[in-house]
Amino acid sequence: MSRTELFMFLWLSSWLPVSLPTLWLWAVSLILTLGLLQLTRLLTKRQKLFQALKSFPEPPTHWLFGHAMEIKKEGELDKVLSWANIYPCAHQLWMGGFIGFLNIYDPDYTKAVFSRGDPKAFDVYGFFLPWIGKGLLVLDGPKWFQHRKLLTPEFHSEVLRPYVDLFAESTKAMLNKWEKKIQTDKCVNIFPDVGHMTLDSLTKCIFGRSSKTQTQSDIGYFQAIGQLTLLMQQRLANFHYHNDLFYYWLTLHGRKFLQACKVAHDYTDKVIRTRKAALKEEEEQKKIQRKKRLDFLDILLGVGVNLGVSMGFDSGKASVDLESPVPLSLFQLVSPLSLLILLLFLCICSSSHRKGDQWRKETAYPELPGGTREGQDENKIKLSDADLRAEVDTFIFEGHDTTTSAISWFLYCISLHPEHQQRCREEVQEILGNRNTIQWEDLGKMTYLTLCIKESFRLYPPVPQIYRQLNKPITFMDGKSLPEGSLVSLHIYALHRNPAVWDKPEVFDPQCFSPENSSTRHPYAFMPFSAGPRNCIGQQFAMMEVKAVTALCLLHFEFSPEPSRLPIKRLQLILGAKDGIYLNLKKLM
Numbered sequence: 037m038s039r040t041e042l043f044m045f046l047w048l049s050s051w052l053p054v055s056l057p058t059l060w061l062w063a064v065s066l067i068l069t070l071g072l073l074q075l076t077r078l079l080t081k082r083q084k085l086f087q088a089l090k091s092f093p094e095p096p097t098h099w100l101f102g103h104a105m106e107i108k109k110e111g112e113l114d115k116v117l118s119w120a121n122i123y124p125c126a127h128q129l130w131m132g133g134f135i136g137f138l139n140i141y142d143p144d145y146t147k148a149v150f151s152r153g154d155p156k157a158f159d160v161y162g163f164f165l166p167w168i169g170k171g172l173l174v175l176d177g178p179k180w181f182q183h184r185k186l187l188t189p190e191f192h193s194e195v196l197r198p199y200v201d202l203f204a205e206s207t208k209a210m211l212n213k214w215e216k217k218i219q220t221d222k223c224v225n226i227f228p229d230v231g232h233m234t235l236d237s238l239t240k241c242i243f244g245r246s247s248k249t250q251t252q253s254d255i256g257y258f259q260a261i262g263q264l265t266l267l268m269q270q271r272l273a274n275f276h277y278h279n280d281l282f283y284y285w286l287t288l289h290g291r292k293f294l295q296a297c298k299v300a301h302d303y304t305d306k307v308i309r310t311r312k313a314a315l316k317e318e319e320e321q322k323k324i325q326r327k328k329r330l331d332f333l334d335i336l337l338g339v340g341v342n343l344g345v346s347m348g349f350d351s352g353k354a355s356v357d358l359e360s361p362v363p364l365s366l367f368q369l370v371s372p373l374s375l376l377i378l379l380l381f382l383c384i385c386s387s388s389h390r391k392g393d394q395w396r397k398e399t400a401y402p403e404l405p406g407g408t409r410e411g412q413d414e415n416k417i418k419l420s421d422a423d424l425r426a427e428v429d430t431f432i433f434e435g436h437d438t439t440t441s442a443i444s445w446f447l448y449c450i451s452l453h454p455e456h457q458q459r460c461r462e463e464v465q466e467i468l469g470n471r472n473t474i475q476w477e478d479l480g481k482m483t484y485l486t487l488c489i490k491e492s493f494r495l496y497p498p499v500p501q502i503y504r505q506l507n508k509p510i511t512f513m514d515g516k517s518l519p520e521g522s523l524v525s526l527h528i529y530a531l532h533r534n535p536a537v538w539d540k541p542e543v544f545d546p547q548c549f550s551p552e553n554s555s556t557r558h559p560y561a562f563m564p565f566s567a568g569p570r571n572c573i574g575q576q577f578a579m580m581e582v583k584a585v586t587a588l589c590l591l592h593f594e595f596s597p598e599p600s601r602l603p604i605k606r607l608q609l610i611l612g613a614k615d616g617i618y619l620n621l622k623k624l625m
């Protein structure tokens with residue numbers, strides 16, 4: 037009997053406690069037995085992780101909550117940083133009593149893990165699946181290798197070059213918005229506006245969408261993405277929401293998440309289907325060939341267009357009102373008693389333990405140098421429709437929140453350092469002369485701005501923590517080792533502030549990245565885009581966007597901090613700020 041069948045059976049039987057007491061008793065004992073079995077599995081898993089990690093120091097921990105309480109109380113980033121200052125190289129990190137990571141922040145440890153390309157840790161990345169599916173970020177194994185190979189050309193400089201105009205267009209809209217805002221209050225929360233701008237420019241790059249012809253479904257999609265990002269962040273931060281199948285999806289937030297996923301998927305499916313249909317027409321093909329710039333989607337479809345697989349979705353439903361009340365689920369209608377029993381059973385049974393093991397088996401990592409799998413012609417690899425959607429959704433997810441964080445924290449850093457701000461501004465003015473727009477060639481000349489951007493990535497890495505699950509044992513430089521299956525978290529934030537690497541880790545000093553200083557540094561000491569085979573594929577796109585946007589911001593405004601509203605760092609999926617980032621803006625031209 038499958039787990040779903042068992043669930044249905046128990047649920048039905050819970051309606052018959054009076055008429056069938058024996059069946060009821062039977063069900064309860066079955067529940068308890070299964071619960072006990074699951075608990076044993078969890079304890080075994082905990083014991084294994086505990087054994088694996090025992091040679092590494094462990095900050096004081098709670099048997100049930102692990103380090104989650106302390107982290108929640110004091111803020112994850114600074115709490116872990118304080119541990120990193122006590123324990124050299126690495127320490128244990130328990131997210132609840134059953135999931136233990138080796139948390140690393142030393143360049144040698146980082147190199148040992150990240151030069152190998154172990155798969156992502158299911159206990160964390162599994163949460164992404166309902167939204168972005170198995171795209172590059174989550175995939176592992178031969179399929180990841182194929183996709184990575186197919187998608188790498190999309191980030192070639194010739195493809196990226198025309199996107200500078202799109203970044204400039206979206207940035208100008210944001211700057212106009214700020215100009216209006218400062219007429220009433222010079223203190224502006226820049227974070228949401230930057231978020232809106234990066235999503236706007238990214239959807240233009242991916243779908244070829246234009247802000248001038250926005251439709252209702254564009255707006256619905258926009259809202260859904262915003263909602264999904266927030267809900268994902270909330271889910272990761274709240275331990276009780278980790279239990280998916282039988283708890284999270286039954287909560288109001290869980291169901292909102294599913295609704296927003298549907299809106300996002302319907303939209304992506306619709307755009308893909310329409311573009312695929314258009315591409316079949318000769319005239320449209322010619323039009324695309326004549327285009328100055330190809331959208332990501334056109335390039336992706338150049339790979340997947342010949343498949344012609346039915347998408348099986350209902351078009352035109354992309355705009356669901358996310359604010360409308362969520363309908364009651366069946367679950368809310370069952371009797372309180374059955375609810376209690378089922379919850380007990382389901383909460384115990386829905387651990388990710390087995391899923392995690394299965395994930396690891398399915399995604400055993402291939403030896404990279406070998407290239408494609410045996411018997412496969414590497415020139416004929418094609419993306420299925422599901423793969424196409426997963427990749428588009430992955431780019432949207434990975435490509436807008438990260439750059440939002442990068443641009444916002446950069447503006448905050450230079451607001452604290454007027455001397456660096458002015459130097460960057462003068463550099464941009466010198467390069468642009470009396471032009472007020474930016475071209476691809478300009479970006480390479482902005483050397484001081486690049487140093488400042490890198491320094492802000494060091495102090496405020498947009499992705500502060502990433503996770504792996506070892507698919508073979510590892511031995512570190514100091515002789516300590518971890519067995520296969522262990523979970524490792526790379527704390528990029530702590531690595532970038534490690535006093536063993538950086539002279540004055542807390543000081544904003546762009547000269548850290550001068551050629552002389554960079555050349556003597558450990559290659560794994562600065563990892564904002566990760567490193568090794570699973571590094572960020574969008575690195576060049578991101579740098580280009582951050583430079584273009586910040587250069588235009590510097591030309592138009594002077595930024596200073598608002599002492600009464602200094603930002604509070606928050607580890608969401610990205611490095612966020614608790615109530616946003618408020619800066620005082622002064623118009624320059």
Ligand code: HEM
Nearest residue numbers: 172173434435438439442498499502565566572573574578
């Ligand atoms: C400042 C901006 C960005 C930062 C700091 C950043 C950082 C990262 C990091 C640290 C990873 C590794 C994640 C992990 O191992 O779990 C990653 C992966 C990835 N990033 Fe970025 N990213 C940025 C922008 C972008 C953009 C603009 C795109 C696409 C348009 C993108 C697409 C991806 C993808 C697809 C992956 C998965 C790659 C793979 O596993 O093969 N990123 N990024």
